[in-house]
Amino acid sequence: xxxxxxxxxxxxxxxxxxxxxxxxxxxxxxxxxxxxxxxxxxxxxxxxxxxxxxxxxxxxxxxxxxxxxxxxxxxxxxxxxxxxxxxxxxxxxxxxxxxxxxxxxxxxxxxxxxxxxxxxxxxxxxxxxxxxxxxxxxxxxxxxxxxxxxxxxxxxxxxxxxxxxxxxxxxxxxxxxxxxxxxxxxxxxxxxxxxxxxxxxxxxxxxxxxxxxxxxxxxxxxxxxxxxxxxxxxxxxxxxxxxxxxxxxxxxxxxxxxxxxxxxxxxxxxxxxxxxxxxxxxxxxxxxxxxxxxxxxxxxxxxxxxxxxxxxxxxxxxxxxxxxxxxxxxxxxxxxxxxxxxxxxxxxxxxxxxxxxxxxxxxxxxxxxxxxxxxxxxxxxxxxxxxxxxxxxxxxxxxxxxxxxxxxxxxxxxxxxxxxxxxxxxxxxxxxxxxxxxxxxxxxxxxxxxxxxxxxxxxxxxxxxxxxxxxxxxxxxxxxxxxxxxxxxxxxxxxxxxxxxxxxxxxxxxxxxx
Amino acid sequence: xxxxxxxxxxxxxxxxxxxxxxxxxxxxxxxxxxxxxxxxxxxxxxxxxxxxxxxxxxxxxxxxxxxxxxxxxxxxxxxxxxxxxxxxxxxxxxxxxxxxxxxxxxxxxxxxxxxxxxxxxxxxxxxxxxxxxxxxxxxxxxxxxxxxxxxxxxxxxxxxxxxxxxxxxxxxxxxxxxxxxxxxxxxxxxxxxxxxxxxxxxxxxxxxxxxxxxxxxxxxxxxxxxxxxxxxxxxxxxxxxxxxxxxxxxxxxxxxxxxxxxxxxxxxxxxxxxxxxxxxxxxxxxxxxxxxxxxxxxxxxxxxxxxxxxxxxxxxxxxxxxxxxxxxxxxxxxxxxxxxxxxxxxxxxxxxxxxxxxxxxxxxxxxxxxxxxxxxxxxxx
Numbered sequence: 001x002x003x004x005x006x007x008x009x010x011x012x013x014x015x016x017x018x019x020x021x022x023x024x025x026x027x028x029x030x031x032x033x034x035x036x037x038x039x040x041x042x043x044x045x046x047x048x049x050x051x052x053x054x055x056x057x058x059x060x061x062x063x064x065x066x067x068x069x070x071x072x073x074x075x076x077x078x079x080x081x082x083x084x085x086x087x088x089x090x091x092x093x094x095x096x097x098x099x100x101x102x103x104x105x106x107x108x109x110x111x112x113x114x115x116x117x118x119x120x121x122x123x124x125x126x127x128x129x130x131x132x133x134x135x136x137x138x139x140x141x142x143x144x145x146x147x148x149x150x151x152x153x154x155x156x157x158x159x160x161x162x163x164x165x166x167x168x169x170x171x172x173x174x175x176x177x178x179x180x181x182x183x184x185x186x187x188x189x190x191x192x193x194x195x196x197x198x199x200x201x202x203x204x205x206x207x208x209x210x211x212x213x214x215x216x217x218x219x220x221x222x223x224x225x226x227x228x229x230x231x232x233x234x235x236x237x238x239x240x241x242x243x244x245x246x247x248x249x250x251x252x253x254x255x256x257x258x259x260x261x262x263x264x265x266x267x268x269x270x271x272x273x274x275x276x277x278x279x280x281x282x283x284x285x286x287x288x289x290x291x292x293x294x295x296x297x298x299x300x301x302x303x304x305x306x307x308x309x310x311x312x313x314x315x316x317x318x319x320x321x322x323x324x325x326x327x328x329x330x331x332x333x334x335x336x337x338x339x340x341x342x343x344x345x346x347x348x349x350x351x352x353x354x355x356x357x358x359x360x361x362x363x364x365x366x367x368x369x370x371x372x373x374x375x376x377x378x379x380x381x382x383x384x385x386x387x388x389x390x391x392x393x394x395x396x397x398x399x400x401x402x403x404x405x406x407x408x409x410x411x412x413x414x415x416x417x418x419x420x421x422x423x424x425x426x427x428x429x430x431x432x433x434x435x436x437x438x439x440x441x442x443x444x445x446x447x448x449x450x451x452x453x454x455x456x457x458x459x460x461x462x463x464x465x466x467x468x469x470x471x472x473x474x475x476x477x478x479x480x481x482x483x484x485x486x487x488x489x490x491x492x493x494x495x496x497x498x499x500x501x502x503x504x505x506x507x508x509x510x511x512x513x514x
Numbered sequence: 515x516x517x518x519x520x521x522x523x524x525x526x527x528x529x530x531x532x533x534x535x536x537x538x539x540x541x542x543x544x545x546x547x548x549x550x551x552x553x554x555x556x557x558x559x560x561x562x563x564x565x566x567x568x569x570x571x572x573x574x575x576x577x578x579x580x581x582x583x584x585x586x587x588x589x590x591x592x593x594x595x596x597x598x599x600x601x602x603x604x605x606x607x608x609x610x611x612x613x614x615x616x617x618x619x620x621x622x623x624x625x626x627x628x629x630x631x632x633x634x635x636x637x638x639x640x641x642x643x644x645x646x647x648x649x650x651x652x653x654x655x656x657x658x659x660x661x662x663x664x665x666x667x668x669x670x671x672x673x674x675x676x677x678x679x680x681x682x683x684x685x686x687x688x689x690x691x692x693x694x695x696x697x698x699x700x701x702x703x704x705x706x707x708x709x710x711x712x713x714x715x716x717x718x719x720x721x722x723x724x725x726x727x728x729x730x731x732x733x734x735x736x737x738x739x740x741x742x743x744x745x746x747x748x749x750x751x752x753x754x755x756x757x758x759x760x761x762x763x764x765x766x767x768x769x770x771x772x773x774x775x776x777x778x779x780x781x782x783x784x785x786x787x788x789x790x791x792x793x794x795x796x797x798x799x800x801x802x803x804x805x806x807x808x809x810x811x812x813x814x815x816x817x818x819x820x821x822x823x824x825x826x827x828x829x830x831x832x833x834x835x836x837x838x839x840x841x842x843x844x845x846x847x848x849x850x851x852x853x854x855x856x857x858x859x860x861x862x863x864x865x866x867x868x869x870x871x872x873x874x875x876x877x878x879x880x881x882x883x884x885x886x887x888x889x890x891x892x893x894x895x
Contacts, residue, residue, distance in 0.1 A: 305759075307758070307759065326761075326763065327758055327759055327760070327761050328761035328762065328763055330761075331760075331761040332761075337759070339759060344755055345755050345756060345759040346756065346759065347753070347756060348749055348752035348753040348756045348757070349752070349753065350752045350753075351748065351749060351752040351753075355745070355748070355749070358745075359749060359756065359757070359759075359760030359761070359762070360760050360761050362742055362745045362746075363742050368742055371741060372736070372740045372741055372742075373740055373741060373742055373744070373745055375740070
């Protein structure tokens with residue numbers, strides 16, 4: 001049987017010299033759900049961009065249903081039934097949902113747009129594929145899950161037979177992920193074929209029929225999902241044994257380094273995002289903050305690092321107040337910060353990797369030499385970091401924007417870890433990055449802890465918080481709802497109750513535990 | 515060979531060269547249609563600035579102004595701050611340096627440096643204001659700098675008309691500056707240089723500002739690319755949130771960027787007053803402050819390219835002047851041709867597109883070897 005998609009010998013070399021795909025052979029059978037996994041920078045997205053016509057391969061051939069094709073643009077791809085749902089939705093925020101779905105191919109009654117017909121089309125598609133949307137809602141008001149469904153319906157409307165989903169679950173809640181998987185199965189029942197890019201091995205097991213593992217721009221292998229184990233896949237992805245569980249020695253807790261007392265923060269819209277938050281942070285521990293995103297964690301981190309000023313309360317590092325201080329003063333108190341949103345805060349995308357690595361220390365020797373910045377020192381530092389932290393790039397003079405997501409995060413981590421901080425505030429340190437990099441960053445966190453750094457870990461990944469932390473605090477609607485001094489003794493379910501505000505400890509209970 | 519093509523500077527040069535070439539061709543086609551003597555007119559345009567020695571002088575003098583205002587704009591633009599305040603800084607720089615040149619009874623060795631320094635200081639202050647307004651009151655810099663330009667113009671006119679102009683003068687201009695307040699020719703008056711000195715000082719006003727300019731270009735380059743302050747400036751330009759997160763005092767940095775940008779604007783004013791006109795006249799700036807935007811954008815805000823783009827743009831303007839005076843081409847038509855050239859050079863997309871094609875084809879040829887070596891056998895082309 002001829003495969004539905006047959007990509008042969010695909011090579012892609014970017015103008016900056018990065019070899020993203022190096023002789024990739026990749027086949028898709030009709031009607032299957034095919035997962036592609038691999039670390040950041042393994043070449044998954046590039047391969048799919050080539051299949052979708054966004055990038056042209058340097059070498060290699062593509063066959064769809066046995067017919068050789070040459071996609072110059074996504075328009076060619078969609079003509080052959082290939083559609084892609086991107087990580088960033090491409091929608092007009094102020095349009096109605098139905099308008100976004102028919103965008104570019106709007107039904108008309110000869111002269112004017114036929115609004116009613118758009119809505120009908122949307123309803124029909126929505127019903128047929130079991131992807132619920134509200135046709136008349138304004139797009140910016142609907143939630144992320146629905147926006148993703150809009151995107152899927154959009155390519156179905158254009159007649160896509162092969163749907164490429166690029167890390168579709170990265171932005172979804174667990175419930176939305178479940179709904180998405182249900183929808184994917186309906187699509188397959190209707191004769192569609194799904195290509196599913198992901199980092200999450202659990203999802204591979206749950207949804208896919210076959211899985212292709214990519215590493216360093218090559219295919220490591222394609223196997224039936226039923227024959228694959230998580231450990232086996234992880235090994236193929238990074239090419240060595242991976243310890244998904246973290247081994248760490250018993251905590252040796254030192255003195256108190258940070259004290260947070262009755263911290264409150266009110267957003268610009270007048271909403272109390274932090275209410276009387278108090279806790280202490282000790283040398284040599286990892287204190288995890290568990291909570292559903294949007295319950296004040298972001299605000300807490302930004303207040304502690306000087307990016308926002310609190311409404312009341314205080315935080316001090318070794319007795320010196322840091323609240324209301326500038327980020328610079330907080331940094332000078334030896335506090336490092338891995339920000340939640342690396343693109344907005346953590347990096348200057350158009351600046352070089354070398355420049356990005358010195359933003360907290362350019363004014364110190366060896367970078368400052370007399371009146372000037374010593375460019376050799378900057379370059380050496382960059383070279384050292386790139387090697388030490390395994391940042392995948394030909395050189396440090398390239399802009400950070402040329403890196404893949406995981407490698408961008410490594411730049412942030414390299415800078416913050418190498419500043420030998422007393423306190424490290426890590427917000428979502430492994431979000432959206434691959435297994436290898438995740439493992440590396442987690443290991444580094446444990447090493448820093450053993451060295452005596454006090455670490456405040458904020459993560460939406462509950463498993464991460466539970467496996468890394470020595471103590472855990474749960475947050476719900478800007479308040480601390482529970483304190484768990486021994487992280488290993490609390491179950492996921494129990495934490496869940498506190499994270500959702502179902503249960504909460506009394507003030508006295510918490511004070512006793514803190 | 516590969517190195518040659520990938521070299522940023524060479525590509526940049528090539529890019530500009532092709533753009534200018536195409537624009538000149540289009541300009542010539544326009545000239546063919548509107549001029550009785552298209553060849554003569556276009557020759558005046560292309561070769562005019564070199565046809566007479568005083569025209570050569572005009573070109574260089576104007577280019578000095580353009581380069582200084584270009585540096586001023588480049589510093590602010592590099593930090594992603596759209597300061598349009600160079601015009602006002604230039605006016606006040608001219609006013610202050612001119613006043614000192616006219617009235618402060620010091621010998622030349624003291625009076626000239628004092629006047630230049632004062633122009634720089636007033637530029638610094640006039641730049642500091644919109645910086646402060648933006649950093650602390652979130653005032654949009656485009657609006658505030660334009661307002662300050664208008665204020666500067668009124669201040670200039672007020673002092674010129676009511677205090678500096680001799681009461682019996684028929685038009686709004688000061689007396690000529692005394693010799694102690696004029697910038698001297700850049701060729702020193704030494705016996706063995708007699709002939710050259712005379713030639714230059716008789717026919718041109720190319721002054722010692724040339725030397726100050728060299729220092730200014732190097733200083734601007736170092737400020738942006740080699741100093742800790744420059745690092746801050748560039749990071750503010752790349753992503754101000756990142757700069758703040760990283761511990762850079764973004765407010766202070768922003769204010770200083772505006773102020774330092776102002777220094778170069780003030781210097782341009784001193785050049786206009788003491789170097790070119792050697793008196794204060796109404797409308798001394800003729801909007802030169804805004805021409806700095808073109809010069810800076812053409813140079814991609816890199817101070818080392820500013821002299822090149824300043825000279826090139828100056829040549830264009832000088833050529834247009836000659837063409838206007840010596841042919842039947844109207845001023846408007848010349849503006850069209852000028853605009854075409856700028857449009858083509860700043861059309862940043864044209865050559866990168868060609869470049870991408872070329873580099874992809876080149877890679878297909880060259881990288882092919884590299885890749886097949888790596889994975890010999892399995893890929894057949």
